[in-house]
Amino acid sequence: MFDSLRDRLQGVQQKLGLSIKKAEEMASEPSAPVKTPTPEKTPKKSGGKLVDKVKVFVRDRELVLTEKDIADSLEELELILLENDVALSAVDAIVGTIRHDLTGTHRKIGSSIDAVVEKTLKHALRDVLGEGFDLTGYIDSHDRPVRVLFTGVNGTGKTTTVAKVAAYLKEHGYSVVIGSGDTFRAGANEQMKTHADRVGVKVIRHQHGADPSAVLFDAVEYARAHKIDVVLADTAGRFHNRANLMNQLEKIRRVMKPDLVVYVDEAVAGNDAVIRADEFNAAVGTDAVVLTKADMDTKGGAAISIVHTIGKPIMFLGVGQGYGDIIPFSPDRIVDDLVGESG
Numbered sequence: 001m002f003d004s005l006r007d008r009l010q011g012v013q014q015k016l017g018l019s020i021k022k023a024e025e026m027a028s029e030p031s032a033p034v035k036t037p038t039p040e041k042t043p044k045k046s047g048g049k050l051v052d053k054v055k056v057f058v059r060d061r062e063l064v065l066t067e068k069d070i071a072d073s074l075e076e077l078e079l080i081l082l083e084n085d086v087a088l089s090a091v092d093a094i095v096g097t098i099r100h101d102l103t104g105t106h107r108k109i110g111s112s113i114d115a116v117v118e119k120t121l122k123h124a125l126r127d128v129l130g131e132g133f134d135l136t137g138y139i140d141s142h143d144r145p146v147r148v149l150f151t152g153v154n155g156t157g158k159t160t161t162v163a164k165v166a167a168y169l170k171e172h173g174y175s176v177v178i179g180s181g182d183t184f185r186a187g188a189n190e191q192m193k194t195h196a197d198r199v200g201v202k203v204i205r206h207q208h209g210a211d212p213s214a215v216l217f218d219a220v221e222y223a224r225a226h227k228i229d230v231v232l233a234d235t236a237g238r239f240h241n242r243a244n245l246m247n248q249l250e251k252i253r254r255v256m257k258p259d260l261v262v263y264v265d266e267a268v269a270g271n272d273a274v275i276r277a278d279e280f281n282a283a284v285g286t287d288a289v290v291l292t293k294a295d296m297d298t299k300g301g302a303a304i305s306i307v308h309t310i311g312k313p314i315m316f317l318g319v320g321q322g323y324g325d326i327i328p329f330s331p332d333r334i335v336d337d338l339v340g341e342s343g
Helices: 003-028 044-059 067-083 088-102 113-129 135-140 158-171 188-199 212-225 243-256 271-284 301-310 331-339
Strands: 062-064 106-108 146-152 176-181 202-204 230-235 260-266 288-292 314-318 326-328
Touching: 003 067, 003 113, 003 331, 067 088, 088 113, 088 301, 113 301, 113 331, 135 146, 135 158, 146 158, 146 243, 146 271, 158 176, 158 188, 158 230, 158 288, 158 314, 158 326, 176 188, 176 212, 188 202, 202 212, 212 230, 212 243, 230 243, 243 271, 260 271, 271 301, 288 301, 301 314
Parallel strands: 146 230, 146 260, 176 202, 176 230, 260 288, 288 314
Antiparallel strands: 062 106, 314 326
């Protein structure tokens, strides 16, 4: 996952380290040669003290990096991030944080360069990725049933994601009912029923062409009557510029009154996923994001950019075809994987 970005970031780490080392070497060079006292004028003991003082001076000197020292490395980093589908605003934030952290600060000459670079890169990426979204923690702190509405465009794996989240919650001890609100697409009801049967949860569905608001209202009522912990509501895939479908989604929200609206898209869609997430958030609102096909994404641009662009956290990453192939999004884990550990 994110292999291309990881490999290229390692190159930037090395280049930043070399830039700092070069600046350190230049700072360590004396501005004028140190004259060694002649034996006739200075006793040996005094000469030893002078050498000791010079050693202490060099050892305790500090380096103050300038923007010029790291300009080439930051320019290369900016290009790498853009080529890996990181949104421009997120690129600016990452590069800006690194520039702020490295320039104008005092650092002891001789301290670990690798550690400095690693810490700086991790801070910049971690700052952009924000926090993940703990669904189980949210459920535990809210009244039951917790109602989760899934939205997104066609063909991004939304229906399968609903089933995966159902399996995840069931594994963690929660009772779940699925509302099959995609009454628009032929075969969607049957697909959802197949998924629900395989993961062992109840699905509420109406006939093809029915009002999805009515389906999801019934799912919520079923959950209340049977003391179910969570309602997961599937919806038809739609684009933000299809006014009739967006109006339908607004009606669903009014009727179902979801606690969470979760936007689903593909990690491999890169900047397209970021743009669509922003448009959906503006049109109907978003509380969290799930990115599918993250295991196929070598670039990582969508995962890095979405949080920064729409200001909403990523909840899960889909990492395979099985129902268990979904993992809670961990910013710390992603950053550690991208940057690695200094040796």
